[in-house]
Amino acid sequence: MSKKGISVKLDKLKSELAEISNLQLSIGRVITEEWIEPMGPTPAPTLTTLRDWDYKLLQRYKPFYMPYCDVCCLCTMGKCDLTQGKRGACGLDIWCQQSRIVLLACCIGAATHAAHSRHLVEYLIEKYGRDSPIDLGTGVEIEAPITRLVYGEKPKTLGDLEEVLDYVENQITQLLSSTHTGQEGNNIDFESKVFHAGMIDHLAMEVADIAQVSAFGFPKADPNAPLVDIGMGVIDSTKPVILVIGHNVPPAAQIIDYLSETGLMGNVEVAGICCTAHDLTRYNPKAKIIGPLSWQLRFIRSGLADVIVVDEQCIRTDVLIEAQRTMTPVIATTEKDCLGLPNRTFDSVDRIVSDLVDRKAPGAFILDTQKVAEVAVKTALLLAPKRMKFKVIPDAKSIIEGAKKCSQCRYSPCRRACPNDLPIPEAMRQASQGVLDGLANLYDLCIGCGRCEHACINNQPIHSFIIGASERRTREEKFKVRAGRGAIQDVEIRKVGGPIVLGEIPGVIALVGCSNYSNGGIEVAQMAEEFAKRRYIVVASGCSAMSIGMYRDEEGKTLYEQFSGDFDAGGLVNVGSCVANSHIAGAAIKIASIFAKRKLRANYEEIADYIHNRVGAVGIAWGAMSQKAASIASGFWRLGVPVIVGPHGSKYRRMLLGRKDREEDWYVYDARTGEKVYVGPCPEHLFYVAETKEEAMVMAAKLCMRPNDTTRGRAIKLSHYVDLHKRFYGTMPDDIHYFVRRESDIPIMIKDEVMKILREKGWKENVIPDPTLLPRLIKRE
Amino acid sequence: MSAEPWQTAEIPGPLKAFVITKPIAVVTLIKRAKRPIMIVGHEATKINIDEKKLIDYVIEIANAKQIPIVATAHIIKEFKERGVENVFSMPAIDIANRLKDSEWRGLDGNGPYDLAIFVGLPYYMEWTILSGLKHSAPNLRTISLDRTYQPHASWSFPNLTIDEWRTQLNEIITQLK
Numbered sequence: 001m002s003k004k005g006i007s008v009k010l011d012k013l014k015s016e017l018a019e020i021s022n023l024q025l026s027i028g029r030v031i032t033e034e035w036i037e038p039m040g041p042t043p044a045p046t047l048t049t050l051r052d053w054d055y056k057l058l059q060r061y062k063p064f065y066m067p068y069c070d071v072c073c074l075c076t077m078g079k080c081d082l083t084q085g086k087r088g089a090c091g092l093d094i095w096c097q098q099s100r101i102v103l104l105a106c107c108i109g110a111a112t113h114a115a116h117s118r119h120l121v122e123y124l125i126e127k128y129g130r131d132s133p134i135d136l137g138t139g140v141e142i143e144a145p146i147t148r149l150v151y152g153e154k155p156k157t158l159g160d161l162e163e164v165l166d167y168v169e170n171q172i173t174q175l176l177s178s179t180h181t182g183q184e185g186n187n188i189d190f191e192s193k194v195f196h197a198g199m200i201d202h203l204a205m206e207v208a209d210i211a212q213v214s215a216f217g218f219p220k221a222d223p224n225a226p227l228v229d230i231g232m233g234v235i236d237s238t239k240p241v242i243l244v245i246g247h248n249v250p251p252a253a254q255i256i257d258y259l260s261e262t263g264l265m266g267n268v269e270v271a272g273i274c275c276t277a278h279d280l281t282r283y284n285p286k287a288k289i290i291g292p293l294s295w296q297l298r299f300i301r302s303g304l305a306d307v308i309v310v311d312e313q314c315i316r317t318d319v320l321i322e323a324q325r326t327m328t329p330v331i332a333t334t335e336k337d338c339l340g341l342p343n344r345t346f347d348s349v350d351r352i353v354s355d356l357v358d359r360k361a362p363g364a365f366i367l368d369t370q371k372v373a374e375v376a377v378k379t380a381l382l383l384a385p386k387r388m389k390f391k392v393i394p395d396a397k398s399i400i401e402g403a404k405k406c407s408q409c410r411y412s413p414c415r416r417a418c419p420n421d422l423p424i425p426e427a428m429r430q431a432s433q434g435v436l437d438g439l440a441n442l443y444d445l446c447i448g449c450g451r452c453e454h455a456c457i458n459n460q461p462i463h464s465f466i467i468g469a470s471e472r473r474t475r476e477e478k479f480k481v482r483a484g485r486g487a488i489q490d491v492e493i494r495k496v497g498g499p500i501v502l503g504e505i506p507g508v509i510a511l512v513g514c515s516n517y518s519n520g521g522i523e524v525a526q527m528a529e530e531f532a533k534r535r536y537i538v539v540a541s542g543c544s545a546m547s548i549g550m551y552r553d554e555e556g557k558t559l560y561e562q563f564s565g566d567f568d569a570g571g572l573v574n575v576g577s578c579v580a581n582s583h584i585a586g587a588a589i590k591i592a593s594i595f596a597k598r599k600l601r602a603n604y605e606e607i608a609d610y611i612h613n614r615v616g617a618v619g620i621a622w623g624a625m626s627q628k629a630a631s632i633a634s635g636f637w638r639l640g641v642p643v644i645v646g647p648h649g650s651k652y653r654r655m656l657l658g659r660k661d662r663e664e665d666w667y668v669y670d671a672r673t674g675e676k677v678y679v680g681p682c683p684e685h686l687f688y689v690a691e692t693k694e695e696a697m698v699m700a701a702k703l704c705m706r707p708n709d710t711t712r713g714r715a716i717k718l719s720h721y722v723d724l725h726k727r728f729y730g731t732m733p734d735d736i737h738y739f740v741r742r743e744s745d746i747p748i749m750i751k752d753e754v755m756k757i758l759r760e761k762g763w764k765e766n767v768i769p770d771p772t773l774l775p776r777l778i779k780r781e
Numbered sequence: 782m783s784a785e786p787w788q789t790a791e792i793p794g795p796l797k798a799f800v801i802t803k804p805i806a807v808v809t810l811i812k813r814a815k816r817p818i819m820i821v822g823h824e825a826t827k828i829n830i831d832e833k834k835l836i837d838y839v840i841e842i843a844n845a846k847q848i849p850i851v852a853t854a855h856i857i858k859e860f861k862e863r864g865v866e867n868v869f870s871m872p873a874i875d876i877a878n879r880l881k882d883s884e885w886r887g888l889d890g891n892g893p894y895d896l897a898i899f900v901g902l903p904y905y906m907e908w909t910i911l912s913g914l915k916h917s918a919p920n921l922r923t924i925s926l927d928r929t930y931q932p933h934a935s936w937s938f939p940n941l942t943i944d945e946w947r948t949q950l951n952e953i954i955t956q957l958k
Binding site for chain 2 (some may be wrong): 065068070081085102421518648650655688691692695729734
């Protein structure tokens, strides 16, 4: 990128022509163009630049709203009852209110990534300089596909990223303003803005990850990124332990640096929870991952951590309270999460350490990462012998005694507080009789929220009972996950672009998002294994990437040890933390750019149209929980990529659903002739909630079909769809006639069976077009 | 009679389901319905009520009045294995999206449904789907036959014990027959 500010100041200039004093000349930016690709039609789009594209998608995938609340309580004219067609005091109806809340969630998500990104870029510029190059690895020419596509510029240095973030922050402010009372009044326009928030979120994520990959030296698009340890059992409890929690890695990375500089590496365990853990192992593979965000309570209460360092996002807000129970000091390191702690940024290290070790303070708020590192390490070393890994997880005897106090309330407040409706009363009844299996069986299904304890009228530490009953299990929790590799190489895209677009690789399945699973993390691993064995390309990120690694096969191997990290058929690719999700979108964009040679620069509509009609990619956010997950998903929707969520995802309060029974919804233009051609419901939905993993797998296989599939490719995709359907549903799918365009689409093994169905349905052969939703792409003579 | 949502924080708003205190309420609603349909979630195959599964009660209710069944998720094979003929497989969110459409002609093409009976979905998913229908399908009545109160249905059982639930379901079956 080549925009720089110039400022000239002359105190005094005297020449034959004139005498000038106090001249100040500022030029905002000078464009020194180095990128030969001409600027596309939509550089730095504003809220409505891509509205027409959004409307095309939203016409096909109409919102189905599931209000989570019947009222609006956002202004003082309310609360307003929005049931039975009533409008609120401002005139808003229930549909607008739902889409408005979805937009708010996406703005929160995008702002969170943007603020994270801004902090990282500023930190890295200070540490490495504004001219530090963007370098994603030797195999990556298109280093920032989203930035090129959306913003229309090609960043070359860390300094170039600041300008991209200026645009991101501007757009988030504009979007957020539209949710104010008396602004947007149409639900579809709100939905269009949701898409815009998602696209902006992807841009923010890309900036964050390419900055940290470039400057921190993370694995650079490396399919052979190292395997790292994950699980509670991987911690060497004989050593002082520093636990890092969150998403923004600089404090954790500084701890590693300090340990290396002081020769203490190996004497102290540094382990992480949530995305900071991913990024820490990308920084140094000797660091360890405890697990996804739902592992926080169980690990803190285990007492293994001698110091806890939190940065930002997905941190339990009661971390300080919980840590005090195990006498573990907490160091808060970002302005976004101060935890009520005193600002010790300018205090001496020794004084802070002394206060923490002597328990004069429960923690400290320190904004200087070098000081954070020194304080954390020194405190851990001094405190570990004193704490003796003091834990609040009860032993078996205490659990049994505690369970005897359970009054087996008639209306089970513990169970009713549990998001997964776990049978806690029955497990407590068993425990009161000395049998702990019932509690132990809840371990895998528990999302670690602790709501059961707050609901218990006898104040029993039910979550701790579950962990205590599973203690042997947690000790044996030792697995492997491949460190996040970052981007996908251009050469990989060249290799798989054709097979994906033509349908011969049956699809790209992205298992992403948080750990709010309805039935345990094993379901994510099972889905990953199923699709990898079927030679889909499986990509993963965040907590889902961790869950995939936390199970072993009969030979004792985790999935990351069984499948390669190549972005290729049968590969299992961990891209990294939340912000590394941008590489998944980036890969889809690069297929359009590198393989199909579509113009990339500021050419959003055309690239999204290409992806929607040709790239069989599907996201599965099985435990999606956060506002960030919402904005990540919405970024994929605008690219035309469908997303499936698990049952808890219904609480996002609206889906984007196609209607396969409405033929009129499934026409595209044939770019060769300009004719409108029926292509079937491909893909059928844009945002879909599945009830079971079996349903999700069948739907994912179906959603990989695209209008552009060749007959061979469609046959491969249909064979997976039918096979999965028969296996899980026990029947042939009843909608197969929608997906067969020509006889040659039908897999040979089931040809007779399918042809019989097609004859019954009155099916007719159809053409396979060069599909587009954009009339301007029709190749006119 | 008022009732509390099973998951304690799931407070809906001003419009809450009528509480089914006697089975006759369900029986009357079903008998009066011109086009009833049952939507059965995967938990119906997991929940035991004494010797039987919830799905077996569902089948008896459906058979008593020839009510078509939509088996959601992947459970259609459970119905087929039990010899049920009048059953369709459709995702829960898809059938909900069809039911809100007053112009949808139904699974048999004979017109829209006027009563949808839900049972066996995860509590919170049924909660949100019923909310969607409450707001978008004013001409559709909904009943939840789960043993937990679903405030967004038109009619729902309150939170019941297994024994109370079994008694209610058996009584509905007897009276429908």
